[in-house]
Amino acid sequence: MAKHRNSGWWIALAACCVVSVCALLVGASTPATTIKIALQAPITGDYAYEGQMAKQSVEVAAELINKAGGVLGKKIEIVVIDDASNPKDSALAAQKAVSQKVVAVIGSYGSSVTEPAADIYERNKLVSVGYGCTAVRLTMDKERKYFFRTCGRDDAQGLFFGKYAVETMGAKRIAIMHDNSTFAKGVADEAKKALEPYIAAGKTQIVYFDAITPKEKDFSAVVTKLRETKPDVWYFTGYYPEAGLLIRQARDAGLSCPFVGGNAAINNDFVKIAGLDVAKGAMMTQEPLVTDVTTDIAKQFKSLYMEKYKELPSSPWPVYAADALYAIAGAITKAGKTDSAAIADALRTKMAGVQGVTGPILFTERGDRKDVPYKMYVVDSQGALKVKQ
Amino acid sequence: MTILQEQIINGLTIGSFYALVALGYSMVYGVMKLINFAHGDLFSLGAFLGYTVLTGTSGVVTRMFGLWGGIACTALVVGLSVAIAGILMERIAYRPVYPSGRLSLVVSALGMSIFIQNAIMAIWGARPQAFAAAVVPSTRLTVLGIPVTVLQIIILAVSFLLMAAIWFIVEKTAFGASIRAAALDRETATLVGIDVRKVIFFVFALGPGLGGIAGLMNGLYYRSITFNMGWNYGLKAFTATILGGIGNIPGAMLGGLLLGIFESLLAGYVSGAWKDVFVFLILILTLIFRPTGILGEKTAEKV
Numbered sequence: 038m039a040k041h042r043n044s045g046w047w048i049a050l051a052a053c054c055v056v057s058v059c060a061l062l063v064g065a066s067t068p069a070t071t072i073k074i075a076l077q078a079p080i081t082g083d084y085a086y087e088g089q090m091a092k093q094s095v096e097v098a099a100e101l102i103n104k105a106g107g108v109l110g111k112k113i114e115i116v117v118i119d120d121a122s123n124p125k126d127s128a129l130a131a132q133k134a135v136s137q138k139v140v141a142v143i144g145s146y147g148s149s150v151t152e153p154a155a156d157i158y159e160r161n162k163l164v165s166v167g168y169g170c171t172a173v174r175l176t177m178d179k180e181r182k183y184f185f186r187t188c189g190r191d192d193a194q195g196l197f198f199g200k201y202a203v204e205t206m207g208a209k210r211i212a213i214m215h216d217n218s219t220f221a222k223g224v225a226d227e228a229k230k231a232l233e234p235y236i237a238a239g240k241t242q243i244v245y246f247d248a249i250t251p252k253e254k255d256f257s258a259v260v261t262k263l264r265e266t267k268p269d270v271w272y273f274t275g276y277y278p279e280a281g282l283l284i285r286q287a288r289d290a291g292l293s294c295p296f297v298g299g300n301a302a303i304n305n306d307f308v309k310i311a312g313l314d315v316a317k318g319a320m321m322t323q324e325p326l327v328t329d330v331t332t333d334i335a336k337q338f339k340s341l342y343m344e345k346y347k348e349l350p351s352s353p354w355p356v357y358a359a360d361a362l363y364a365i366a367g368a369i370t371k372a373g374k375t376d377s378a379a380i381a382d383a384l385r386t387k388m389a390g391v392q393g394v395t396g397p398i399l400f401t402e403r404g405d406r407k408d409v410p411y412k413m414y415v416v417d418s419q420g421a422l423k424v425k426q
Numbered sequence: 427m428t429i430l431q432e433q434i435i436n437g438l439t440i441g442s443f444y445a446l447v448a449l450g451y452s453m454v455y456g457v458m459k460l461i462n463f464a465h466g467d468l469f470s471l472g473a474f475l476g477y478t479v480l481t482g483t484s485g486v487v488t489r490m491f492g493l494w495g496g497i498a499c500t501a502l503v504v505g506l507s508v509a510i511a512g513i514l515m516e517r518i519a520y521r522p523v524y525p526s527g528r529l530s531l532v533v534s535a536l537g538m539s540i541f542i543q544n545a546i547m548a549i550w551g552a553r554p555q556a557f558a559a560a561v562v563p564s565t566r567l568t569v570l571g572i573p574v575t576v577l578q579i580i581i582l583a584v585s586f587l588l589m590a591a592i593w594f595i596v597e598k599t600a601f602g603a604s605i606r607a608a609a610l611d612r613e614t615a616t617l618v619g620i621d622v623r624k625v626i627f628f629v630f631a632l633g634p635g636l637g638g639i640a641g642l643m644n645g646l647y648y649r650s651i652t653f654n655m656g657w658n659y660g661l662k663a664f665t666a667t668i669l670g671g672i673g674n675i676p677g678a679m680l681g682g683l684l685l686g687i688f689e690s691l692l693a694g695y696v697s698g699a700w701k702d703v704f705v706f707l708i709l710i711l712t713l714i715f716r717p718t719g720i721l722g723e724k725t726a727e728k729v
Contacts, residue, residue, distance in 0.1 A: 081544070081547065081552070082654075083654065085547065085552030085553075086551075086552045086553040086554075088552075089552060214698075217699055247697055247698045247699055248697075248698055248699035249698045249699075250698065250699075250701060250702050252652075252654070252655070252657075252658045253658060254644065254648040254650070254655070255436070255439065255440045255648070255690075256693075256698075257436035257439070257440075257690065258433055258436045258437065258689070258690035258691070258692075258693035258694040258698075259693045259694075259698045261429060261432055261433060261436065261694055262429075262693065262694045262695075262698075265429060277554075278554050278650065278652060281554075281556075281650060282648060282650060285649070289575070306553055306554050306556075309554075309556040309650075310554060310556050310649060310650035312556075312559055312649070314559075
């Protein structure tokens with residue numbers, strides 16, 4: 038008897054197990070309640086500050102989208118993946134994003150960091166939208182079906198500088214300096230290319246074209262050499278930590294020509310490092326800053342960002358990361374599903390009416406953003422960046 | 427005033443930072459046979475501590491002791507704190523793995539480097555910090571037709587004083603003799619009654635202390651500091667140490683100064699982009715043709 042009762046218990050237990058396993062399986066197969074989107078950004082490493090601002094921007098944008106009802110009735114969930122500002126970790130980050138089964142990826146910041154990740158996303162048919170990678174070759178050397186970017190391209194910026202330097206500033210002797218990074222060298226090369234017609238016409242010449250070593254602190258030897266070439270304008274296409282040191286050491290060495298930075302050269306920290314007395318009057322070629330954008334989304338974005346972090350992002354890039362999220366969200370809505378091919382197709386062809394923080398987001402066939410305007414900015418006497426009149 | 431002279435002065439300033447960091451490397455290598463990769467990060471730690479004392483307290487130190495008094499006082503605080511950090515580092519990361527051999531030590535040193543760098547980032551943040559203009563002396567002078575800042579002169583003077591002091595301690599005092607003995611042969615030194623633990627304690631206080639003060643001076647001079655600034659200086663100082671002869675105190679100084687001048691001449695006359703290629707080419711050539719460095723000899727005392 039005892040034996041019988043025992044086996045009855047076992048059957049009941051087994052039945053319970055089967056039921057609960059079934060319940061689990063059913064639970065797993067019901068659609069997820071959120072749409073997972075990864076942000077691959079430099080949370081640590083050399084550009085950690087940029088990455089952390091991007092994270093804040095994307096989280097603000099996600100909160101705004103979720104407040105407005107989310108995407109396809111679901112909330113957006115941001116998964117932050119750190120690529121440590123270097124290409125090696127970027128590949129690892131990309132694999133991590135793929136394994137976490139996200140719907141799409143935002144990222145990353147630098148061109149050389151984005152490239153290996155973009156290849157991995159391409160192989161795994163996952164849409165990625167870069168926000169700070171501006172090298173021309175990302176979209177022009179290789180055809181990628183799933184790669185897009187919300188920022189402009191180096192050639193547009195280089196062209197803008199060349200035209201401005203010769204036609205507006207009337208510079209006869211131009212110095213161009215980069216830091217050998219993919220991005221800075223890209224802008225510098227494009228600026229050089231843009232100047233070629235003017236040089237052929239005898240209107241100007243390039244008196245200096247060389248690189249500095251990033252992460253160094255002492256550029257006195259370089260600026261002494263630069264001073265001897267007597268430039269009328271000096272274009273530095275690298276990043277702000279070096280830009281701030283360079284301009285101050287150049288002024289100390291007695292070089293007084295106008296300084297123009299590329300769009301990674303000037304932010305609040307540039308002013309802090311250089312000192313206001315030196316930074317005042319420094320110019321910069323770049324896409325409009327968030328402070329100069331007045332779309333409705335920008336207003337909401339700015340007020341929520343201010344509320345959460347007390348100050349706005351000090352460089353243009355984090356805002357392009359937010360734009361990337363708006364682009365992905367818009368494309369999913371237009372496509373009506375979260376299938377990669379459908380999202381990529383929507384990004385190319387169905388973006389009419391989709392608005393980001395910086396305005397309408399439309400992409401070319403190659404995945405570049407359409408119509409990114411450039412402006413000349415200048416540091417005013419308070420240390421703030423203003424559009425140069 | 428020729429450009430050449432100007433470039434040499436530029437090089438001397440860079441070189442004196444390399445030399446100060448190289449000294450710490452060299453002393454630790456002498457006694458422990460360990461390339462202390464975390465040394466460059468102690469240099470950053472010094473810069474950040476100095477930043478907090480000078481700028482973070484909104485200039486209280488400067489108001490209390492005056493511009494130069496404030497800096498001297500900060501240098502004292504920074505030197506002591508980084509020395510303590512160095513001693514702790516030896517206790518926590520090096521002493522326990524010392525019996526396991528040199529590979530474990532080097533791995534432990536790399537781990538320390540990553541730990542300190544990320545701790546600095548966690549405490550002070552990822553963005554570059556800048557010393558406030560009010561706490562940095564900015565007087566400019568013209569010496570023999572060369573435009574220099576007072577700070578530049580002070581940095582050169584302090585570096586040479588510190589280097590001379592260390593050279594004196596190691597070469598001319600009884601304690602220096604025990605350091606040299608410990609460097610030559612640790613076991614025999616113990617046998618003749620030298621307290622090697624005391625020597626290690628001293629080396630790990632002095633090397634990092636110096637590195638910390640160098641970091642503070644670096645921050646004052648360039649005004650901007652970043653959490654990962656130490657790595658680059660560590661690498662260059664390491665090159666300087668090899669160039670001058672590893673384990674050799676005057677060699678570390680000479681290597682640092684030469685490297686600085688060499689860098690600045692390369693950037694001034696060849697190309698900024700190619701500078702580091704040549705710098706590390708020198709490292710490789712030295713290792714191939716004169717592995718003991720300029721001042722090192724096979725029989726040299728390794729301190």
